[in-house]
Amino acid sequence: MTTVPTPRPEPVGPEVTPLIAASPRGRRRRPSGEPPPLPRRIDYSIRWYLALAGVCGALWAAMSVPAALGVITRADLVILRAVAAVRTDWLTRLMLDVNALQSLWTARLLAWGTIAVLLAFRRFRHLAAYLVVFLASALLVSAMVLEIGRMRPTGIVILGPWQGYAQPSRPVAMLALALVGVLYTLVPAGRWRNRGKWAAAIIVAAFCAARLYLAVDHPTDQLTAVIIGWPLAVVAFWLIVPNDVFPVSYRGGRKAHLDVGGRRGAAIVTALDHQLGLTVTGVEPFGLEASAGSTPLRIQVRGPDGQTTLFGKLYALNHLRSDRWYKLARTVIYGRLEDEKPFSTVRRLVEYEDHMLRLMRDAGLPTPRPYGFVEMTPEREYLIVMEFFEGSHEIRDTQVDDRVIDDALRVVRRMWDAGIAHRDIKPSNILVRDGHVLLIDVAFAAVHPTPWRQAVDLANMMLTLALSSTPEHVYERALGVFAADDVAEAFAACRSITVPSQSRSLIRTDGRDLIGRFRGLAPARRPIPIQLWDIQRVEITAALLVALVAAVALFGAYLSVAGLL
Amino acid sequence: MRPRACLRRHLALLAVVALGAAATLAGCASFSGAVPGCGDPLRLAIIAQSVPSASYLPCLGDLPQGWEASGFAPSRGGTSFLLDSDRSPGQPVRVELTATCWTGGASPTPAPAPGVLAYTRLDSVRPRFAGRLYHVFPGGCVTYTFDFATGSQIALTEQFESAVRLYPRQQLRLVLKQELGVELNP
Numbered sequence: 097m098t099t100v101p102t103p104r105p106e107p108v109g110p111e112v113t114p115l116i117a118a119s120p121r122g123r124r125r126r127p128s129g130e131p132p133p134l135p136r137r138i139d140y141s142i143r144w145y146l147a148l149a150g151v152c153g154a155l156w157a158a159m160s161v162p163a164a165l166g167v168i169t170r171a172d173l174v175i176l177r178a179v180a181a182v183r184t185d186w187l188t189r190l191m192l193d194v195n196a197l198q199s200l201w202t203a204r205l206l207a208w209g210t211i212a213v214l215l216a217f218r219r220f221r222h223l224a225a226y227l228v229v230f231l232a233s234a235l236l237v238s239a240m241v242l243e244i245g246r247m248r249p250t251g252i253v254i255l256g257p258w259q260g261y262a263q264p265s266r267p268v269a270m271l272a273l274a275l276v277g278v279l280y281t282l283v284p285a286g287r288w289r290n291r292g293k294w295a296a297a298i299i300v301a302a303f304c305a306a307r308l309y310l311a312v313d314h315p316t317d318q319l320t321a322v323i324i325g326w327p328l329a330v331v332a333f334w335l336i337v338p339n340d341v342f343p344v345s346y347r348g349g350r351k352a353h354l355d356v357g358g359r360r361g362a363a364i365v366t367a368l369d370h371q372l373g374l375t376v377t378g379v380e381p382f383g384l385e386a387s388a389g390s391t392p393l394r395i396q397v398r399g400p401d402g403q404t405t406l407f408g409k410l411y412a413l414n415h416l417r418s419d420r421w422y423k424l425a426r427t428v429i430y431g432r433l434e435d436e437k438p439f440s441t442v443r444r445l446v447e448y449e450d451h452m453l454r455l456m457r458d459a460g461l462p463t464p465r466p467y468g469f470v471e472m473t474p475e476r477e478y479l480i481v482m483e484f485f486e487g488s489h490e491i492r493d494t495q496v497d498d499r500v501i502d503d504a505l506r507v508v509r510r511m512w513d514a515g516i517a518h519r520d521i522k523p524s525n526i527l528v529r530d531g532h533v534l535l536i537d538v539a540f541a542a543v544h545p546t547p548w549r550q551a552v553d554l555a556n557m558m559l560t561l562a563l564s565s566t567p568e569h570v571y572e573r574a575l576g577v578f579a580a581d582d583v584a585e586a587f588a589a590c591r592s593i594t595v596p597s598q599s600r601s602l603i604r605t606d607g608r609d610l611i612g613r614f615r616g617l618a619p620a621r622r623p624i625p626i627q628l629w630d631i632q633r634v635e636i637t638a639a640l641l642v643a644l645v646a647a648v649a650l651f652g653a654y655l656s657v658a659g660l661l
Numbered sequence: 662m663r664p665r666a667c668l669r670r671h672l673a674l675l676a677v678v679a680l681g682a683a684a685t686l687a688g689c690a691s692f693s694g695a696v697p698g699c700g701d702p703l704r705l706a707i708i709a710q711s712v713p714s715a716s717y718l719p720c721l722g723d724l725p726q727g728w729e730a731s732g733f734a735p736s737r738g739g740t741s742f743l744l745d746s747d748r749s750p751g752q753p754v755r756v757e758l759t760a761t762c763w764t765g766g767a768s769p770t771p772a773p774a775p776g777v778l779a780y781t782r783l784d785s786v787r788p789r790f791a792g793r794l795y796h797v798f799p800g801g802c803v804t805y806t807f808d809f810a811t812g813s814q815i816a817l818t819e820q821f822e823s824a825v826r827l828y829p830r831q832q833l834r835l836v837l838k839q840e841l842g843v844e845l846n847p
Contacts, residue, residue, distance in 0.1 A: 247706035
């Protein structure tokens with residue numbers, strides 16, 4: 097589908113140039129009905145799996161009618177008699193050995209092994225998905241077994257042990273479920289998972305063949321069991337932990353980062369071209385180790401003046417969920433001093449950061465120039481684009497002289513004057529270029545913050561500067577920008593938990609008592625309490641505690657119901 | 662949030678809750694009502710398969726008020742289930758079908774059906790009324806293991822004896838042939 101490109105708009109305003117480069121076609125509006133750059137794709141395999149679920153439902157519906165059950169049973173028996181025709185002593189012994197996989201301990205060992213590995217690698221989202229899928233499938237099997245109440249094959253000698261009703265075959269479903277659980281929570285997608293699927297399919301097929309040979313199950317008992325244990329479980333994993341958002345990886349690094357190759361890489365190029373008019377020549381991950389809340393990217397763009405580099409942050413649902421947990425934790429730790437609410441959607445999150453970039457730029461703060469954001473998948477995935485500070489270095493890697501100290505302190509002063517708090521002042525967010533301080537990562541910034549939060553910003557900036565200088569010198573320079581009482585307030589508000597973890601770690605390595613020294617230099621002031629309790633904080637904390645106790649109790653019940661005990 | 666996305670999200674949430682509730686309810690309901698009733702012969706077939714020689718199969722008739730059946734466990738070699746009375750909490754009657762049973766030391770009691778012999782063996786009379794009741798028939802035996810508080814034993818024994826009935830295998834064979842067109846082996 098095509099549409100006529102709109103005329104390229106002229107740059108608006110002296111400060112923010114909306115376009116630094118333009119594709120030959122310019123921006124392009126996506127017509128109604130055209131998929132977004134990265135449509136949420138339902139694989140063909142998923143569609144097939146859903147169709148199989150339909151087959152399963154149809155079989156169960158048919159089995160509730162005696163006449164249809166009779167037809168199905170007679171058809172099953174034809175197959176079983178054909179299989180029984182090849183029975184020999186040695187083959188029977190072999191099949192009984194294979195059928196030993198039906199032991200509850202097979203599924204239990206696989207399940208507990210999977211849970212242990214997921215815990216060891218702190219892959220809690222996959223663990224939660226695994227537990228939910230396992231419980232739901234176990235319940236579904238139990239419910240249907242009792243609901244249908246089908247007899248074992250009749251008119252043929254059953255050679256193997258059995259327990260309970262036949263439809264669906266519980267041992268087959270549990271084995272398939274345990275193997276699929278391993279594949280979709282522990283094995284990285286791609287070559288290894290594909291090989292694993294073949295191996296699992298061979299194991300399940302051998303098990304099914306053995307049970308057919310022994311006439312323990314009807315073929316249709318196994319068909320529905322395999323559908324529950326494999327396709328339905330895969331669909332559930334696809335819904336709860338889609339691989340393109342929550343990939344299984346053992347390469348280290350933050351698990352929040354998305355793969356920017358393949359479909360997503362192509363979608364980034366298309367989205368930047370159509371929505372921002374940028375001709376992208378390269379996209380690569382950048383500074384992943386310093387970012388947990390998004391996937392940071394360095395974007396090469398071709399413009400009229402040659403190549404330009406931009407900085408991008410890719411936000412997806414997993415980042416939104418991380419943000420929610422982060423803010424919940426902050427509310428519990430800080431109480432009513434943090435009155436922020438979590439973002440409801442990824443769009444809101446990225447809109448907010450774009451807004452803050454523009455606001456801080458308008459306030460004259462040295463933050464990256466915003467270039468807007470693009471929609472990759474509506475409500476699920478967005479990419480925000482901003483200036484890349486070429487030639488800048490992190491403040492720890494530069495000479496921190498009086499010019500840099502003054503500039504950094506003036507940045508805080510300007511934020512105070514503009515009624516803004518950055519809320520994440522730490523060395524990795526402060527860059528220096530040509531003796532000037534630049535501030536990055538404004539996603540946590542707040543407008544009209546609490547006075548406490550503004551004071552904390554000042555304390556964190558002074559601590560960062562003191563790491564490359566001395567508290568005495570930084571204090572002396574600060575008195576040129578702030579009143580002594582301001583500094584006293586900053587360090588009265590400062591606590592270990594208000595200092596970003598990077599700064600805390602550097603102060604510990606440095607060995608000097610920087611906070612104590614600053615407090616000694618500034619006028620005496622009573623510490624500002626931060627453990628303030630209000631009703632909301634009490635409610636949230638109590639709810640979390642109750643949820644924790646309930647989770648432990650539920651987990652115990654779960655283990656029993658899911659047959660893992 | 663866009664209205665469509667919002668609607669989709671709510672529908673998804675509703676579906677998850679409904680699925681969870683349905684699974685839980687289905688699971689709970691079925692777990693407690695799993696023992697086949699005498700009026701549902703197709704479900705009785707699994708009991709017949711557990712002891713292929715048994716000429717009678719235990720099934721549930723009308724459960725007296727205050728009684729519940731649970732723990733239905735058919736397997737190759739036998740079937741068992743539990744009958745719980747609210748007048749004897751924590752002490753269910755265990756009903757077990759096996760191919761054979763040992764009735765040594767048990768006293769004969771009135772039989773519930775033609776071709777069935779009944780025996781009772783009491784292990785204790787006071788302070789607990791505990792023991793076993795056997796229904797022995799060609800190819801099988803149903804054992805009822807009970808343990809009641811003395812005083813309520815007469816009513817409780819009558820009630821569980823009337824709740825469990827014996828269904829003839831021959832009749833089940835005819836029903837399966839008629840309804841499903843299959844033979845019940847052997």
